[in-house]
């Protein structure tokens with residue numbers, strides 16, 4: 001991974017972060033989960049000499065809710081939303097959108113705020129939050145301001161966020177009993193797929209009659225767009241098959257989709273009709289929640305095995321030394337460590353070469369390690385986030401050199417490896433799933449390794465090995 005930043009700040013209070021942002025705004029970028037920033041920096045997009053890591057600011061953490069509102073802290077991750085009963089109950093389209101993001105090892109770290117600020121019209125949570133009528137609370141040393149999500153965007157990847165501002169909170173009016181909503185995405189595959197198109201719909205009902213409608217469409221225009229004609233048409237109607245079809249037709253009539261590498265304009269129009277029609281019919285039947293998994297795969301058993309006291313031993317907010325625990329061994333790394341990714345730290349400084357660099361863009365999963373109990377793509381985690389944390393790599397998974405982790409043994413027994421390049425990542429993802437639940441289903445196993453690509457074994461034996469260590473009976477799959 002090409003290193004482009006020179007200075008790495010890791011403030012622990014919001015005030016310190018805002019001060020740093022004001023002081024360094026022309027050369028600095030904020031980093032949270034890093035899943036967009038690290039990729040952009042490696043491609044020389046919005047280069048920055050300074051990173052301000054906000055991931056340790058407790059004031060930005062957490063989700064709280066009451067009868068009226070759900071409030072996501074600025075650091076809420078996709079996993080936080082997926083695993084929040086309040087969000088699944090009261091902001092269901094957002095929970096669905098979060099579960100569609102990338103792969104589990106991204107959702108452990110990637111944040112909703114980061115998704116909003118990157119501002120791609122393909123970004124899944126934006127449409128969900130627009131349909132849910134969410135408001136963003138922006139903060140700077142100048143004070144707070146509230147911006148409705150659909151007023152946040154001014155053009156392609158452009159927002160009203162000022163260089164000295166952070167998203168502190170995302171406020172979502174809770175879905176009421178008379179409201180139903182959903183999010184549907186069309187991607188080129190079921191994981192690690194940027195939307196070809198997606199739609200978020202929230203309907204209010206007065207009995208069987210639609211009384212209010214919000215439809216947000218992604219990946220059709222330079223920003224997320226609404227469908228005002230179809231929205232107006234639906235108000236006062238009962239959702240029968242003809243009404244759903246006509247609304248879908250009006251949505252298509254009012255859009256002129258983009259043509260790009262993921263789909264032609266014609267393909268988008270064709271699938272948009274089908275997607276919106278299906279979505280409305282599912283809402284009419286009250287079936288929008290029928291496919292939501294009872295226990296979504298998180299690869300996240302967040303533990304406090306880290307060592308937060310280490311965070312105190314440093315020079316203000318500037319991170320110059322990384323003090324971390326890797327596979328139970330304490331490590332102090334100076335020099336250019338804060339300018340690396342976690343993958344480079346593990347391979348170059350700790351000399352642990354099990355985690356591999358396949359793509360350096362979060363696409364292949366070969367670099368999967370655990371940080372404080374969360375499986376992550378270590379190529380996208382700045383090494384600074386290992387400071388005060390506990391890291392486990394494939395080298396630390398076995399109980400001893402003679403007693404392998406049961407999944408490692410199963411990979412050997414089943415011959416689930418050819419060149420072996422992807423295997424450490426596969427095993428780290430699979431072993432985390434087994435930490436999370438003793439007897440995962442085949443679907444859960446597929447979901448756990450959906451961010452891991454193998455170019456030579458074929459997935460059959462890999463899944464056989466996972467099934468072998470699970471208490472579940474094997475199920476026939478078409479891998």
Ligand SMILES: Cc1cc2nc3c(=O)[nH]c(=O)nc-3n(C[C@H](O)[C@H](O)[C@H](O)COP(=O)(O)OP(=O)(O)OC[C@H]3O[C@@H](n4cnc5c(N)ncnc54)[C@H](O)[C@@H]3O)c2cc1C
Pocket residue numbers: 029030031032033034035036037038039074075100101102103106109110111112113114115116117118122123124125165166167168192193194195361362363
């Ligand atoms: C392989 C891969 C697959 C992906 N798949 C999807 C997908 O399916 N759908 C999708 O929508 N996205 C996808 N993404 C994009 C990405 O994971 C999301 O946009 C993610 O939510 C970004 O969050 P983050 O915390 O990692 O952001 P970061 O990379 O840390 O930051 C992103 C931007 O937001 C800014 N920022 C972060 N937090 C704040 C804050 N609180 N206040 C102000 N500015 C802030 C940063 O300065 C930066 O400009 C994918 C990315 C990868 C690498």
Ligand code: FES
Pocket residue numbers: 356357358359360361362363364365366367368377378379380
């Ligand atoms: S996902 Fe990290 S190297 Fe491919």
Ligand code: FES
Pocket residue numbers: 417418419420421422423453454455456457
């Ligand atoms: S075993 Fe070769 S890439 Fe998976």
